[in-house]
Amino acid sequence: MEFHERRSIEQIEEGTELAPKFGPDGLLPCITTDAASGEVLMLGWMNAEAFRLTIETGEAHYFSRARQVLWHKGATSGLVQKVVEARIDDDQDALWLRVAVASSGASCHVGYRSCFYRAVPHGDEAGRLLTFREDHKIFDPVAMYGDAPNPTLL
Template sequence: MQESSATVDSPDWLNAIRWTEDGLVPAIAQDAETGEILMMAWMNRESLRLTAEEGHAVYWSRSRGKLWRKGETSGHQQVVKDIRLDCDEDVILLKVEQKGGIACHTGRRSCFYRTLKDGAWVAVDPVIKDPDAIYGNN
């Protein structure tokens, strides 16, 4: 990350964001090289601050109610190359290097692996690695 520590330490940049009522902001992870959209997740103030400080994507897991460091279980970390805020100040874009080439918990490159065809959602992208091999069979 090319940010100065003064910028990261200052709460001012976090205050510029239009957080939802529950203190979250949607974050889109995009491959920094190809532009491919990899996934969408939620961030709170702490996860966004940690992402900026650590240079690795940290999200807020709504289902678990806690911070989620991308790749903590799978090893498929996202190295953050750039953090952007949209014009309405309510969506974050993370330009990332996706370690291991897999962003989705289904073992695919991207979470956006289904397309609408003839009124049905059809999986069009292959599974790169079986999720049981990534996370173990629970």
């Protein structure tokens, strides 16, 4: 699989050539949703290699910004994400993956199904505390990952 050169706005927006734009850090954001429920599971980042491997193997690969390594999602946890559909956006600087998650279906290193397990009150309720939208963890992150460093950075 090859990435095409970005030659014109017309080509990028209206064409059928894949010509992704990676950021100054070489990364492109990837939205990953559960293909069955539509729920957003996570926002990951891909370098060119992760993008290519995802498309070619049909399993989500990301680039871990915390660890600065290519990351085959599920290699440690078994929670592999099988690509059902991949979509690129208008200016080709963001990817959307619709996936089927193996095993328990979780995608979040904290143990929840989705990384987006808390709601931010808005409008008249702006400023109130976050509210949990998932009431239990699907797995125990300590049992799953042992003493591997937590990818969350302050």
